Amino acid sequence: MTVGYPFSAVVGHPDLRLALLLNAVHPGIGGVLVRGEKGTAKSTIVRGLAALLPPVAVVEHCRFACDPARPDPGCPDAPHDGAATSRPARLVELPVGATEDRLVGSLDLERALTEGVRAYQPGLLAGAHRGVLYVDEVNLLHDHLVDLLLDAAAMGRAHVEREGVSISHAASFLLVGTMNPEEGELRPQLLDRFGLTVTVLAARDTDTRTEVVRRRLAYEADPAGFAASWTPDDEDLAARIATARAALAAVTLPDVELRRIAALCAAFEVDGMRADLVVARTALAHAAWRGAEAVAASDVEVAARLALPHRKRRDPFDEPGLEEEQLQQALSAAAEEAEPPRPEPEDDPDGPGGGQDHGENSAPPQGEQQSTSDGERSGPDQPRPSGSGSGEQAPATPAPAFRARLLQVPGLGEGAPGRRSRSRSEFGRVVRASTVDGHGLHLSATVAAAAPHQSTRGRTGPGLLLRGEDVRRAVREGKEGNLVLFAVDASGSMAARKRMSAVSGAVLSLLRDAYQRRDKVGLVTFRGNSAELTLPPTSSVDAAAARLKRLRTGGRTPLADGLLRARKTLAAERLRDPRRRPLLVVVTDGRATVGVHGDPVRDALRAAALLAADGVAAIVVDCEHGLVRLGLAARLAIALGANCLTLDELSADRVAGVVRAARAA
Missing domain, CATH: 3.40.50.300 (P-loop containing nucleotide triphosphate hydrolases)
Structure with a gap:
């Protein structure tokens, strides 16, 4: 053993x-x-x-571990007539x-x-x-x-x-x-x-x-021998658990601590009421663990450290955990809220503290920065453009994220389980029975195939007489996760602050969608004279989001090199994980200015044709703006054999609105 x-x-x-x-x-x-x-x-x-x-008291011979004191009336093994027994x-x-x-x-x-x-x-x-x-x-x-x-x-x-x-x-x-x-x-x-x-x-x-x-x-x-040397310590812990369990029902939660818990959860803006309940239960358990009769502020603080880090995340790309300073500030604010409300004294509004000047000429409190008209901070901390002759610009603030439309790889894959594209699966819904392929036994089809032959096979009693030709396998279909590789144009033609903000917001929205659909993601960026694999394919989608938020823009547009780098990355990943199908998302305005062999546009189209020959499914996101449009992104999409979408068409809500408007017309 x-x-x-x-x-x-x-x-x-x-x-x-x-x-x-x-x-x-x-x-x-x-x-x-x-x-x-x-x-x-x-x-x-x-x-x-x-x-x-x-130890757990159970009904003897019950396969569902029913409690003898409170047996489950719906237990499949009911009615229970066995004696009570105990097991670990x-x-x-x-x-x-x-x-x-x-x-x-x-x-x-x-x-x-x-x-x-x-x-x-x-x-x-x-x-x-x-x-x-x-x-x-x-x-x-x-x-x-x-x-x-x-x-x-x-x-x-x-x-x-x-x-x-x-x-x-x-x-x-x-x-x-x-x-x-x-x-x-x-x-x-x-x-x-x-x-x-x-x-x-x-x-x-x-x-x-x-x-x-x-x-x-x-x-x-x-x-x-090692386990025996630690047995006394484990026995002490086990006895303490039993003692705390027995005392738990008698531990009280004072109203002041309950208000502290509610104020603390409200301060962190957690969703729903589950956080409040979990913090309260954890505080009660901690009080019982230390042998106290009532919950104290220290119990609430311990409970908050354990129950709130994963609930304060408002976005999949928020960093998990609680910062100590943030927690202490919330605890201080919660301490004030914990006190029951008191009647307000009817003081003279012009009395002490009631006549403070908050007019236009008031100076801001010490330590605060005045704001400029466009909302940016002034002073020594104000961000300055970086780079000079190269035209490099600091990262743009991403536009608000949105619910992205579903982008799928066509056909039927056999990749890792996920929530994006259709795939054959060991675990999905059964779509048909087969004598050749499939996963697992298709019971009803097997029985149906064997049933007509029972008399000829000499069956006389219960059960079925089966032969190999009767067996039917279940063909299942589910969803798979894909490798979503983003190739993002970070050149000067994309570097306008408003445009790059919209592009960053759109890519972040697609990254959030990849997170929810359990894809692997990678990020290729191209600007200046070359392309760079900014993030090798990974399952950590938040790492891609962090790299994107630090993305600098400016310089020329080596579109062909960006596509070739994407092709090389996909080829290496195909060897590493051949079952996971790729989806290439190219985000560009199509204005290539740096080529591989001379003509930048022709080189970009040749690179796109190579990707199409490899069978890579792709989407081109056209970021071109302005009254005069060259349509270069659309030409690139044709060479890739891909759909070409605008930034607006990436939003599922906007597309649904267009469909509803068309139906109403």
């Missing part, structure tokens, strides 16, 4: 340890999301948590590559085919009931599994409607997920389901790193 690494033996990570322990005290907090770089003991410490949880709390791991059947359960094929009965085989959600459901690399989990997980986490029940089976059972669990942000972010819907979030980083202190290695080597040399 494998001996796990003890929870108490993990070095450092106090916030992560506390977040897990508080969830063990109060499971209603809603779980923990652990963000961090690889090799920081994320999985090790989560697996060590299960050994600290109190379970840690159930959900692999990234798990199937839907494995998660929610399915028809028991063995009994269906041999006994002719419909029997349900429970999945991982049933196994995790009243325990811990652990998802490693949760940000890489397939979307259809995420949807099922969200439903179960929100309702506390799992519903199965498939293959003639209609089952509902309790599925209340502590959800713990780990992720490496470099591999992509979580969907917002799943992010909000986690009660607390913690970011872990490897220690930079020499003594700490030395102790980590020392303990790990000792564990590998003698796992049982």
Whole structure:
């Protein structure tokens, strides 16, 4: 039997340890999301948590872990006539590559085919009931599994409607997920389901790193002996969890602290009321953990540090986490709001403090800068244009983002699961049955193929007599994520402040769309005399957004070199990940001024033809403005075999408005 690494033996990570322990005290907090770089003991410490949880009383022989004191009336194994028993709390791991059947359960094929009965085989959600459901690399989990997980986490029940089976059972669990942000972010819907979030980083202190290695080597040399040496510490933690759980119901939340929580969440402008509830539950658990009878301001501060970092993100590209200064300011403001409102004294408006001059001639408070008429700051901090002879300009402020229209790669792919283009899939919806291709058994089609032959095969009892030719496979269709490579013209013809602002806003909108559809993205920029791979293809879409916001413009337009650099990048990525289909988005006005062999426009069209010959799906975003238009971007789109869209046509809302207006006409 494998001996796990003890929870108490993990070095450092106090916030992560506390977040897990508080969830063990109060499971209603809603779980923990652990963000961090690889090799920081994320999985090790989560697996060590299960050994600290109190034993679970269950109905004997119930596959759904019903509580003997409060059995689930809708349990598929009801009515319960077994005796009560006790077992350790379970840690159930959900692999990234798990199937839907494995998660929610399915028809028991063995009994269906041999006994002719419909029997349900429970999945991982049933196994995790009243325990811990652990998802490693949760940000890489397939979307259809995420949807099922969200439903179960929100309702506390799992519903199965498939293959003639209609089952509902309790599925209340502590959800713990780990992720490496470099591999992509979580969907917002799943992010909000986690009660607390913690970011872990490897220690930079020499003594700490030395102790980590020392303990790990000792564990590998003698796992049982190492675990035994830490047993007293784990037992102390387990006893403290049990004590805090028992005391939790008696802990009070004073109205002043409740108002503090509400004011704090309002200050961070979090969406909905889930944040308020999570902070309140976490504060109650922390008070019980330290043995207090009532929640104090310190409990609220600890809860806010753990519950608000992932909820204050107003945009997918906002940096996660809370700055200490920002938190302290919000806590100070919340302290004033926490006091119950008092009646206002009827003072003389001209009395002390009532006659302050706020007229036009008043000087601004000390430390504040006056603003110019166009809203830009004046003074030494005002940004100045950079560059001189080259015409280089500082990055333009992106225009407001919008909801981008769906851009798809044509055809049917077989790439990574996502939400953009159509693909054959192991996990999508079943579209037909096949004897040749497909993924998994198509049960009804298999039974239908075998049924007409049962008498000729001599069947006399229950069940079916199957042969190889009866088997039908399920052909499934889903959505895939693509590689979206942006080739952005940053030359002088694009450098007008208003135009570049609109272009940056449009590309940021497409990046947000790529984030939501789980694409990989890359960024090629071209200006001056050459093109540059500003960001190699990555799943970290926010990295592309950060590079775009720092993009400087100016100089000539090496359009051909930009397209050739994009072609080279796509060729390298095709070797690395051949199943992920690319979508090239070229953002330019088409005015090439630097060529490879002489004629800039002809060279650009030749480079575009090479991309078309490679079968690269492309979109050209025409950024040309003004009364006189040359239509060069449209010519480029023809050479690429691509659609040509204007900036306005990228907005799904604007396109929908045009369609509605056309229908009304």
